[in-house]
């Protein structure tokens with residue numbers, strides 16, 4: 001819903017602002033649950049919020065991990081943990097798409113589990129926004145945050161975004177860090193000393209937005225609107241599925257796909273573990289870059305490739321896997 005979304009700040013700043021409102025620890029509920037390989041910035045933000053409340057990561061942070069020998073998280077394990085820790089959870093912070101493995105979590109099931117035990121729920125959509133189709137209002141988290149320079153293509157430093165569920169739109173008793181840009185628009189220039197927040201997500205704005213890093217977001221969103229998120233997702237499923245098939249057929253012993261095989265459990269990205277010594281694997285990524293295939297290398301052995309439905313073709317995917325094959329074994333597909 002329109003009033004639930006606002007473009008402002010950057011992801012980590014929005015995460016802090018949301019935790020000011022939705023992480024309110026008390027004597028019994030004072031713990032945050034995240035996943036163990038959360039993007040470092042999210043962990044820094046959570047731990048600093050804990051410490052701000054006089055709590056600690058050692059006592060008040062639960063980090064869920066994949067099972068021994070597995071790379072991705074299981075929904076049933078996460079739900080079981082949420083239920084087991086339920087009475088002490090103040091906040092559950094979930095990734096939409098896990099940045100390292102490309103795993104798309106079952107957001108509706110996990111959000112529902114967290115809400116059943118009485119915890120607040122936030123979702124970090126850094127790698128999900130512009131990548132998968134979401135129904136945040138229906139899924140019912142308290143908040144979500146994202147940046148717009150990944151799948152939304154708004155460029156480095158572009159303004160990020162925030163979702164606050166409608167059920168909090170008029171909850172003016174929630175603690176929040178206020179600023180003039182969140183004040184009732186009609187009264188903004190009357191300089192009333194008493195803060196009168198705009199109902200909905202816009203009421204969390206603090207400052208006037210940086211226009212130069214908002215303009216490219218507007219241009220990008222117009223393109224997304226024209227293409228349609230559903231159509232983009234359909235093409236994305238086909239593109240990534242094509243890349244998966246090529247890799248499985250042609251590079252079975254050289255590359256292990258860490259990302260789940262099912263379309264419901266991933267977005268565009270495939271995370272590939274290169275079964276080669278580190279220096280060789282790195283050379284392979286350099287060969288891709290030299291050929292114009294821009295992937296991302298994560299130490300010690302993960303190559304992330306994400307065919308993008310807006311501007312990548314099936315021929316691009318074929319060329320990328322062919323380049324990977326040449327780099328790994330000196331011959332093409």
Ligand SMILES: *Cc1c(COP(=O)(O)O)cnc(C)c1O
Nearest residue numbers: 010011012013039041099126147
């Ligand atoms: C990219 C990313 C960020 C980046 O944070 P900024 O505040 O925009 O610099 C944070 N969290 C996750 C999970 C990310 O993938």
